[in-house]
Amino acid sequence: MPDLLFELFSEEIPARMQAKAADDLRRMVTDRLVAEGLVYEGAKAFATPRRLTLTVHGIPARQSDLKEERRGPRVGGPETAIQGFLKATGLASIDEAKIQRDPKKGDFYVALIEKPGRATLDVLADMLPVIIRTFPWPKSMRWGERSARPSSLQWVRPLHSIVATFGMETEEPDVVNFSVDGITAGQTTFGHRFMAPAAISVRRFEDYETKLQAAKVVLDPQARKDIILAEAKTLAQAQNLELVEDQALLDEVAGLVEWPVVLMGSFDKEFLSIPGEVIRATIRNNQKCFVVSDPKTGKLTNKFILTANIEASDGGKTIIGGNERVIRARLSDAKFFYETDLKIRLEDRLPKFDGIVFHEKLGTQGERIKRIERLAAEIAPLVGADVERTKRAAHLAKADLLTEVVGEFPELQGLMGKYYALAQGEDASVAAASEEHYKPQGPADRVPTDPVSIAVALADKIDTLAGFWAIDEKPTGSKDPYALRRAALGVIRTVLDNNLRMKLSSVLVSPVMRVLDKHVLLTNAEHHSTMRSQLWNAPASHEAALAILSKLLDYGVNPKWLVEEKLAKPILELLAFFADRLKVQLREQGARHDLVDAVFALEGQDDLLMVVRRVEALGKFLDTDDGKNLLAGTKRASNILAIEEKKDKRSYDGAPDPALYSLPEEKALAKAIEQVKVEAGAAIANEDFAGAMGVLAKLRPAVDAFFDKVKVNDDDPKVRENRLKLLNEIRAATRAVADFSKIQD
Structure with a gap:
């Protein structure tokens, strides 16, 4: 079957746009082919x-003929x-x-509608101009004499x-007949801008790539x-050195050259x-070069x-010399910045943060640093860290943001920050925290x-x-401008990977309180300093919050509302x-x-580990027969209870009366439940x-026998109530480990 070759030749396309543009071109063309009933065998973009x-390749030469029966109105229907x-x-x-x-x-x-299929060549002539005109470049431009016309072509760079071309492998292909903004499709392309600029006539992809x-041009x-x-790598190894690989830089450089010369x-x-990272950043960012x-x-x-884009007649000496001059100037600047930074101690930079707003509702960067430090x-005691070193590390961690x-x-x-902290004699763990407190910044970090x-x-x-939840600015849908999802995953990974025991609800109280200090509690300026002092020095617990907030009664503020709406609500959310x-x-x-879900549904489950x-x-328990059967029995009990509680408009909490057991x-x-409560409680206490x-598996035989032999909705109302309470006991016993109602079958 015939193949299509399609090339759009222009001025230089930014490297960052090339990969997506190639994928967009493949997607747009192939989607349109399929929509036209032209199912292809394969496609590849470059x-x-x-x-x-x-x-x-493998596109049918023409569309299939369409035969369709369309039903109309009833015979004798309205005209x-x-x-x-x-x-x-x-x-x-x-x-x-x-x-x-x-x-x-x-x-x-x-x-009976019969619609003959069109030749694929004609279909392509209609669809390709539309694709060119609607191509989704992030940025595009108009150029030339036609640029003033609203209908003129917009493209990333002048096209x-x-x-x-379209045709069979064994035949001379046809040129798809169309033009866009005065540019007529043909069989002519061009080689390297400097080394082979002459026009090249091509027929299909194989000779196109070869030519x-x-x-x-490496396509x-x-x-x-x-x-x-x-x-x-070869150049580096020749001098017993090692290339510092950089995939992102490699991707970019490959998009800057058509004929790479290293x-x-x-x-x-x-x-x-200068620190190696500064040298690398300077050379990488300014000259797109690799370090060794x-x-x-x-x-x-x-x-x-x-990486040059030309085979120079002098072997590249001029190109190398030009890059060396630029890099020398850039490294001189970097060295000056670094040495200037070393003259100012990190803590001496901190007062400037008081004039830099972090967020209009969360105060300045200086206020935020104080909250982080506290x-x-x-x-620190929860993770085995020295408190004084931790306070010092938190105090200095953001200081390098103001360095040159x-x-x-x-x-x-x-x-x-780590380098400057070490240079001024800080403890190694204090210095390391400047770098590591940003981590992890992604799943691979x-x-x-x-x-x-x-x-x-x-x-x-x-x-x-805590701050963004306290001011009610949470992520919505796909929008997360403050990277809060990443921050939460960072907390989770840090806790789990380090096997940390920490109750999140207690940890969250104090940072939420300190945001409330700024935005809710200051109802009376006269008491500002007293209240702030109490809030900032309170232990991190709900009880401490209640005790302090209750004092606001004197200032005409309802502490219950504050606790429920402004403290508890953001913490729970x-x-x-x-x-x-x-x-x-x-x-x-x-x-x-x-x-x-089943574990988090239990109260107080905020210890992530x-x-x-x-x-x-x-998960392991539910993979066993005992687990599966107990889950089924527990769900059956929960379903019966839900139905009967809704019908009776009451709950069946409370202990059942043993005197009413007749079977x-x-x-x-009842005996199995009592035994399980004691033993499971002891096991949970020991984690x-x-x-x-x-x-819990011990409940399975008793639950199975109960449902097999006992009629829950007995005719005697007291017996019925007692048996429903016994079902509630099953639910309560399993809730020692999880809420089984949340588990999917």
Whole structure:
């Protein structure tokens, strides 16, 4: 079957747009082909700095003929309905329609519509111009004499030519006949801008790719990446050095060249006094070059690797020299910034934060740093961190945001704080926290492991979450401008990976209270300083909040409203958010989200590590026959209770009366429940969740026998009530480990 070759040749396409543009081109063309009934065998798109290319093979030469029967109005129906039917079907008169007999509904007119398929060449001529004009570039432009016309073509960069051929592999292909904004599709493309700029006539993809290769253009982006990486490694190894690989930079550089030529340059050794990350950021950001390290020491050397787009007659000496001059100037600036930063101690920078707004409802960066410092000190004992070191680390952690180097390279925030802290003689754990408190920044990033870093990292993320929940600015749908989902996942990973025991509800109270201090509690300016002092120095507990808030009665404020709406509500909503994020985390690890629901449904389940251990034990238990059968029995009990409680408009809480047991199965179930309550409670107290599940399994025979032999809705109202209470006991006993009603069958 015929193949399509489609190329859009233009001025340089930004590297960051190329991969998506190639994918968009493939998607738009193939989706339209399928919509036209032209099912293809395969398609592949490519991008270089100057072209987007698509090849689609195995396309039918023409559309299939369409035959369709369309049912019309009833015979003898209104004339308007008949005329509408004729217009819709294209029939000249009703005599051209068939009559379909229907003994029940009567006779109907039926039109047989035959629509011959079009040649694929004609279909392509219609669809390709539309795709070009509607192509979804993030940014586009108009150019030339036609640019003033509203109907002129918009493209990412000036479009110069279009290749569009269609035909069988064994035959001369046809040119798809169309034009866009004065550019007519043909068979002509162009090679490398400098080394082979002449026009090239192409027929189909195979000779197109071959001729481009001869004209110094590597069409496939992956092939360009492979060339750059292989040659860069070879150059480095030739001098007993090692390339510092950088996938993002490799992707970008491959989008800047059509014919990659890899060269090595150098810079003055004096610049190696700058931290390696600063050197790398300078060379990477400004010149798109790779750095090289000494494999013996792991430190950077004064070499760099660049990728040119031309085979220079002088072997690249001029290109290397030009890059060396620019890099020397950039590194001089970086060295100046670094040395200037070292002259100012980190703590001396902090007063400037008082004039920088973090968020209009959450105060300045200076206020936020104080909240983080206080919260980190509260968390420190929970994670085994030294309190004073933690307070010092939290105090300095954000200071490098005001340094010259971080101003130039924001991606180095935290890391530079660590270097500056070490340079001014801070404790190693205090310095490390400057870098590690931002972690993890994504699923592939590591979590902090040093106790001081853990405390500051948790305080930073929890303060952010608590603050935005307290002012009711939560993520909605796909919108999360403050990266709150990432912050919550960061807390979860830090807690779980470090096996930390921590009750989130208690930890959340103080940061929420401190936000309330600024926005709710200050109803009387005269008492501002007193209230703030009490709030900021209160223990992190609900009881402390109640005690302080109750004093507001003197100021005409209702403390119950404050606690329920402004303190408890955001904490409960934030705990639910953590539950949702934990579900995401566990689901990615293969766990069932309904088991997380079942555990979180119990009161006080805000110890993330214990929740996960419960979920793991519950999952293993439900994989057994005992677990499956007990789940079925418990759900049956819950369903009966729900029905009867709704009907009776009451609940069946309270202990059943043993004197009303008349059947051995009732007595056996009651005895089993009492035994399970004691043993499961002891196992839970010892955090032996697997043991608690094993205890629950003892309920299975008694539950099965009860439902097999006992009529719950007995004719005697007292017996019925007692048996419903016994069913509630089943539900209560299983709730020692999880809410079984939340578990899916």
